[in-house]
Each structure stands twice: as C-alpha cells, then as structure tokens.
Amino acid sequence: MTPENDKVILAIETSCDDTSASICINGKICSNIVADQEVHRKYGGVVPELASRAHKQNIVPVVDLALKTAGVKIQDLTAVSYTQGPGLLGSLMVGSSFARGISLSRNLPLIGVNHIQAHIMAHFIDEPQPEFPFLCLLVSGGHTQIVSMKSHSEMEVIGTTLDDAAGEAFDKTAKIMGLPYPGGPLIDKYAKDGNPLKFKFPDSRVPELNFSFSGLKTAVMYFLQDAEKEDPDFIVKNLNDICASIQHTIVSYLLRKLKLAVEQTGITNVGLAGGVSANSSLRFNLEQIGKEKSWDTFIPDFQYCTDNAAMIAMAAHYLYEGGNFQSLDAVPFPRYDY
Ligand code: KG4
Ligand code: ZN
16 A cells, blocks of 8 residues: 555556556556567568457556566556657557556546657666756667657657657678577677678668668669679678678767767757667677767666656656646557657
C-alpha cells in the first residue's frame, strides 16, 4: 500500500513490437516489465498485424507483473498513461484502449505520451541527468531525429530522416548480407574485427540536419551483387570488413549531423537515445567527440534505450505536473508530423 498523497502512475507502451508496463511513484521508476515478441524473427522484420495480436495476449500479464513488482494495487493508482503515438496503429490501439479502460473504470486521469519525447525522457530516470537546453540524437529501428529539449516538456525536432531510420539501415543492409533480424547488433559484432575504411559507401547529401538512409541500402545491394559475380563467397570472406565499413558510414553520418546541430544551436549538453545507441562505435565516438569539443555527453542505461514503459512513465510524470490530461475520446496517432 502506498501513502495516500503519493503520485502513482501506470504507464503502458505498445507502439511497435514490445509490450511494456511500468510503475512510477513520485518520479521514481519502481518497475519496468518488457515482453518482446519473438514471432517477428522468422519474417526478418516486424509484421504489424502479428504485433497487435501479441500485444493483446501480453498486455494483461505485463501490467499485472508491473503492479506486483512495484508492490502496488490497481486501487493505488493516481493516473494512467500510454503511448499515444507515433507507432503502428494496431499496436497503439491495444495500449490506448487498455489505458482508457482503466481510466474509465477507476476514474483516473488519462495521460497520452509522445513516444519520441519519451525516448528522451529516459535520460531523466537515473543520474547523471542532463541540464537544459539538451540536444538528443534519437536513433532506433523506427526513428532518426535530432531533438532540442528546452525543458522536460518542451521539445523541438530540428532534424529527421526523410526515409529509413538508422536502425533500418543496419537491419536492411544486414538482411542483404543474409544475416538474421535484427541485424544491427550483428553488424556491430562483426565490425569489431573489420577495417572500417576497406569499402567506401556513399551517404546521402540531404540538406541541413535531415537524414536519408535508403541510398545506402541500395548502394550496398549493388556493390555486393557485383562483387558476388566475381567471387560467390565474397560476403563470407569479407564479412567483418563489410560490416565495419557499413557501420562506419552510418555512424560518421549520424555524428556529422549531430556536430552540425551543436554548431547551429550552441547546445553542448548532448545525448543519445533509442536502440541504435547500443552501437559500440556510436557510443565510443560520441564520447571521443565530447572530450575533444568539451561537450557533456549522456547515454541512458541500455534497458531504457530500447522501447520500454519506464520512459513513458517518466514523460507522464512531468505531464501530470503540468496538468496535461486527456479526455476519453483521445485517439492514437500513428504518424507525428512536425
Ligand atoms: O529502440 P528499439 O529497440 O526499437 C525501435 O523503436 O525501433 O531499436 C531497435 C533497433 C534495431 O534496428 C536494431 O538493429 C538496432 O536498434 N540496434 C543496433 C544495435 N543494437 C540494437 N544497431 C546497431 N548496433 C547495435 N549494437
Ligand atoms: Zn522507440
């Protein structure tokens, strides 16, 4: 049982292929349960319809475990929050319907959370926490954005991908090489023993702080097709060097844009968020640049980089403070247009 004036928030995240629930009490994360979905592995990517069905199966046990782990009962909740978007519509609907059901039945305030903002709020779960203004490179299988945060609730997207996300660039090039999904961690692993300068791949010249990754995928595909005509075992023989070269192309492109963002905004509190921030080269090079240029750099704990409800709960904690509640007719938004 929690004292009556505690602020106990249940958060639900179902934007893509992880069903997650978290309990946050007075701004402290007390549980964070994540059920990932194996079902997509054999298809080489997330199948939206299967993701929605798996969320429906997972949501009750995941929420139940989040409550039990935090030692709270549903009667103790002060508010319920959920990912409103962006994400896969069918997946978002499962979380939003479930949250609205709890809000209605328990007469609790409802808080809709922007998933992108929540990824950045992951930096405020543990110490050290960045000061504002804060610049964050959000890189995952679904997002590639540079976001400027002025406060816990004021964000501005100052750069975004025009096509694929950085994680998709890893996963799709890995798939071309015959590696299983998700290929990002495997490219990272093989790249450790490879020469990053062995093969040259182009990066897209899109202006300012925006990104484009679809050209890299095509360039890798044609390069490998030509190389395999000469030597059918080319990929096997050169796997480490190919992976290192692809990783180098993606990471140096991301960091070049991030440097430009720092130059343009003058903000030197700089962080990473999203699943691709697990990439060893990205982490290492951000820290190196940070040292060279005297930036303060921040990378959240890995469990809070990939999709999770703790980051939704953290965002909801600040939305609650600002009285940002929703009515029950709020709908999920699959896209977020800036
Ligand atoms: O944040 P996340 O778990 O889910 C989405 O919101 O998409 O990110 C998953 C993405 C995948 O594309 C995966 O390949 C990539 O993060 N990823 C990595 C690494 N670990 C995960 N990419 C490169 N290197 C890694 N070590
Ligand atoms: Zn995400």
